[in-house]
Amino acid sequence: xxxxxxxxxxxxxxxxxxxxxxxxxxxxxxxxxxxxxxxxxxxxxxxxxxxxxxxxxxxxxxxxxxxxxxxxxxxxxxxxxxxxxxxxxxxxxxxxxxxxxxxxxxxxxxxxxxxxxxxxxxxxxxxxxxxxxxxxxxxxxxxxxxxxxxxxxxxxxxxxxxxxxxxxxxxxxxxxxxxxxxxxxxxxxxxxxxxxxxxxxxxxxxxxxxxxxxxxxxxxxxxxxxxxxxxxxxxxxxxxxxxxxxxxxxxxxxxxxxxxxxxxxxxxxxxxxxxxxxxxxxxxxxxxxxxxxxxxxxxxxxxxxxxxxxxxxxxxxxxxxxxxxxxxxxxx
Amino acid sequence: xxxxxxxxxxxxxxxxxxxxxxxxxxxxxxxxxxxxxxxxxxxxxxxxxxxxxxxxxxxxxxxxxxxxxxxxxxxxxxxxxxxxxxxxxxxxxxxxxxxxxxxxxxxxxxxxxxxxxxxxxxxxxxxxxxxxxxxxxxxxxxxxxxxxxxxxxxxxxxxxxxxxxxxxxxxxxxxxxxxxxxxxxxxxxxxxxxxxxxxxxxxxxxxxxxxxxxxxxxxxxxxxxxxxxxxxxxxxxxxxxxxxxxxxxxxxxxxxxxxxxxxxxxxxxxxxxxxxxxxxxxx
Ligand SMILES: Nc1ncnc2c1ncn2[C@@H]1O[C@H](COP(=O)(O)OP(=O)(O)O)[C@@H](O)[C@H]1O
Ligand SMILES: [Mg+2]
Numbered sequence: 001x002x003x004x005x006x007x008x009x010x011x012x013x014x015x016x017x018x019x020x021x022x023x024x025x026x027x028x029x030x031x032x033x034x035x036x037x038x039x040x041x042x043x044x045x046x047x048x049x050x051x052x053x054x055x056x057x058x059x060x061x062x063x064x065x066x067x068x069x070x071x072x073x074x075x076x077x078x079x080x081x082x083x084x085x086x087x088x089x090x091x092x093x094x095x096x097x098x099x100x101x102x103x104x105x106x107x108x109x110x111x112x113x114x115x116x117x118x119x120x121x122x123x124x125x126x127x128x129x130x131x132x133x134x135x136x137x138x139x140x141x142x143x144x145x146x147x148x149x150x151x152x153x154x155x156x157x158x159x160x161x162x163x164x165x166x167x168x169x170x171x172x173x174x175x176x177x178x179x180x181x182x183x184x185x186x187x188x189x190x191x192x193x194x195x196x197x198x199x200x201x202x203x204x205x206x207x208x209x210x211x212x213x214x215x216x217x218x219x220x221x222x223x224x225x226x227x228x229x230x231x232x233x234x235x236x237x238x239x240x241x242x243x244x245x246x247x248x249x250x251x252x253x254x255x256x257x258x259x260x261x262x263x264x265x266x267x268x269x270x271x272x273x274x275x276x277x278x279x280x281x282x283x284x285x286x287x288x289x290x291x292x293x294x295x296x297x298x299x300x301x302x303x304x305x306x307x308x309x310x311x312x313x314x315x316x317x318x319x320x321x322x323x324x325x326x327x328x329x330x331x332x
Numbered sequence: 333x334x335x336x337x338x339x340x341x342x343x344x345x346x347x348x349x350x351x352x353x354x355x356x357x358x359x360x361x362x363x364x365x366x367x368x369x370x371x372x373x374x375x376x377x378x379x380x381x382x383x384x385x386x387x388x389x390x391x392x393x394x395x396x397x398x399x400x401x402x403x404x405x406x407x408x409x410x411x412x413x414x415x416x417x418x419x420x421x422x423x424x425x426x427x428x429x430x431x432x433x434x435x436x437x438x439x440x441x442x443x444x445x446x447x448x449x450x451x452x453x454x455x456x457x458x459x460x461x462x463x464x465x466x467x468x469x470x471x472x473x474x475x476x477x478x479x480x481x482x483x484x485x486x487x488x489x490x491x492x493x494x495x496x497x498x499x500x501x502x503x504x505x506x507x508x509x510x511x512x513x514x515x516x517x518x519x520x521x522x523x524x525x526x527x528x529x530x531x532x533x534x535x536x537x538x539x540x541x542x543x544x545x546x547x548x549x550x551x552x553x554x555x556x557x558x559x560x561x562x563x564x565x566x567x568x569x570x571x572x573x574x575x576x577x578x579x580x581x582x583x584x585x586x587x588x589x590x591x592x593x594x595x596x597x598x599x600x601x602x603x604x605x606x607x608x609x610x611x612x613x614x615x
Contacts, residue, residue: 001565046447050449066457070361070363071453071454071456072364072453083447083449085442085445087379087381089378092375092378096375099367100363100371100455101454103358146356147355230335321591
C-alpha cells in the first residue's frame with residue numbers, strides 16, 4: 001500500500017504537486033490520470049524518494065522509501081525518461097541493478113525473456129527503439145519480482161502491438177495480486193486497464209474513485225434530434241414536458257430519452273426529422289471537463305489536450321447540464 | 333472506440349478474494365555494502381569509456397616512460413643526482429587527464445544518461461552509492477597506476493644501468509605513492525562530478541585545477557605577487573606530484589609524502605560535500 005499525505009512540491013514559485021493525499025491500494029490497478037504537466041511524474045519521483053517533497057509524506061507499506069534496503073523486491077518502477085546507460089548492454093544494465101539488490105543473476109535473463117528482449121540482451125541500449133527502451137525499463141521494474149509496480153506513461157511512443165502487450169502484462173501482473181500504479185494522460189487508456197482512478201490537474205486531486213463509479217457518473221446517454229421544423233419540435237417537446245437541451249449547432253438532446261418513444265412522438269405530430277440517434281458521452285470528454293480549468297499546455301483552438309480528437313458527430317458547444325451553463329463555450 | 337469502457341473484472345476483485353497477497357518466490361536476502369560494490373564493479377567494467385580512459389592511461393605511462401628512457405640512453409645525457417624514477421613523471425603527468433576523466437564519468441555519466449534515477453531507485457542510500465563508487469574507482473585507478481609506474485621504473489632501470497640506484501623509499505614513493513596520489517586526484521574528480529552532475533563541465537574544472545595554478549604563476553611577474561606566485565608554484569598539482577620523485581618544480585614546498593596528505597584532505601572535504609549534495613538535492 002502506498003500512502004500519500006499532503007504531498008506538495010514547489011519548483012521556485014511553481015507548484016507542481018499541491019497537497020496530494022490518496023492511497024494506492026494493494027491488488028488492483030490504480031490509474032493515475034492527468035493532462036500533461038499535471039504533476040504525475042513529479043509525484044512518482046517523490047514516491048521513489050528521488051525528489052524531496054516540499055512538504056507532506058509518502059509511505060510504502062508504512063515505511064519511507066529510504067528505509068528499504070532492497071527496494072527492487074518491494075517496488076519496481078518504470079519512469080518516463082529513458083533511465084539506462086546507453087553504452088551498456090541490456091544485460092549489463094540489468095545485472096548491475098540486480099547485484100545491488102542481491103537478486104540472482106539468473107533473474108536478469110528471465111525478465112529479459114518476459115519482455116521479449118532476449119535476442120538483444122548483448123546489444124547496447126543506445127541502439128534501442130523507444131519501444132525496446134520501454135521494454136527494458138519494464139524488465140528493470142520486474143527484476144525484483146516486486147509486489148508493487150509503478151509505470152509512468154508506459155504506452156507512450158509504443159506501436160499498437162506494444163500497447164497491447166503492456167495492457168495485457170499489467171492485467172496479468174494485477175491478476176497475480178500485485179499493486180499496479182500506472183499514469184497516463186489518456187482517459188481511454190485508463191478505462192481499459194484501471195480498476196481505480198485518481199485524477200489530478202495542476203497538482204491537485206480532482207477525483208479518487210473506482211473506475212466503475214466514474215463510468216456510471218460520467219457516461220451520460222442521450223438522444224439527439226435534428227429537425228428542419230425546429231420551432232415546432234420545441235413546442236411539441238414542451239407540450240409533452242420532455243426536458244431537453246439545445247446545442248450550439250442546432251440539434252436537441254434529451255437525456256436518458258427513449259429513442260422509440262421520441263420517434264413515435266415525432267410521427268404523431270408529423271414532424272420531419274433529419275436525425276434521431278442514441279448517443280453516449282465519452283469518458284474522454286468527462287475527463288476533459290474535469291480538468292478543463294487545470295490544463296497546463298494547450299494549443300489555441302484545439303479542444304483536446306493530448307487526447308484523441310472528438311468524433312466528428314459531436315457538437316462543439318455541447319455541455320452536459322451538470323457541468324454548467326449550456327451555451328457557454330468549453331473554456332479550453 | 334465504440335465500447336472501450338467495459339470493465340474486465342480482475343480475478344482478485346472477486347468478493348472475499350484476498351487483496352495484495354502477492355509474494356515473490358525469490359528469497360529476500362539483505363543487501364549489503366558488498367552487493368553495492370559488486371554492482372558498481374559491473375557498471376565500471378561494462379562501459380567503453382572505462383576501457384578508453386584506462387587504455388590511453390596505460391599507453392601514456394608505458395609509451396612516455398619507454399620513450400624518455402630510450403631518448404636519455406641514446407643521447408648519453410647525464411641524469412646527475414636524479415634517479416631514473418624521475419623519467420616516469422611525464423607519463424604520469426599526462427595520465428592525470430585520463431584518471432580525472434574516468435573519475436568524473438563514474439558518477440556524472442549517470443546524470444547524463446538518466447541512469448542515476450534507476451540507480452537510486454535500486455539503492456536509495458546515497459551514502460552507500462557514493463562510497464561504493466569511490467572504493468571501486470579508487471582501487472581500480474590505484475592498481476593500474478601503481479602497476480604501470482612499477483613496470484616503467486623497472487624498464488628504465490634496465491635501460492639506464494649507469495644512473496644512480498634509487499633507495500627503497502624512493503621506489504615506494506615513485507610507485508605506490510604516485511599510485512595513491514593519482515587515484516586520490518581521480519577521487520576528487522569523482523566528488524566534483526557528483527557536485528556538478530555534468531561530465532564535460534566537471535572534467536574542465538578538474539583540468540583547470542591541475543593546470544591553472546602553474547599557468548597563473550607564470551604570468552605573475554610583479555614583486556608584490558611574489559608570495560602568491562611561490563605558493564601557486566609550490567602547491568600546484570604538478571609540483572606536488574614531482575615531490576614524489578624527490579624533485580620539486582620550485583625547489584621548496586611540500587616534500588616526501590606531504591602531497592598525499594594534502595590531496596587526501598581536500599578529497600575528503602569534497603566527498604563530504606558530494607554526500608551532502610546527493611542527500612539533499614533532487615535527482
Ligand atoms: N525539475 C523541475 N524543475 C522545474 N519545474 C519542473 C521540474 N519538474 C517538473 N516541473 C514542472 O512541474 C509540473 C509537473 O510536471 P510533471 O510532473 O512532469 O507532469 P506530468 O508528468 O503530469 O506531465 C510541470 O509544470 C513541469 O514543468
Ligand atoms: Mg510525465
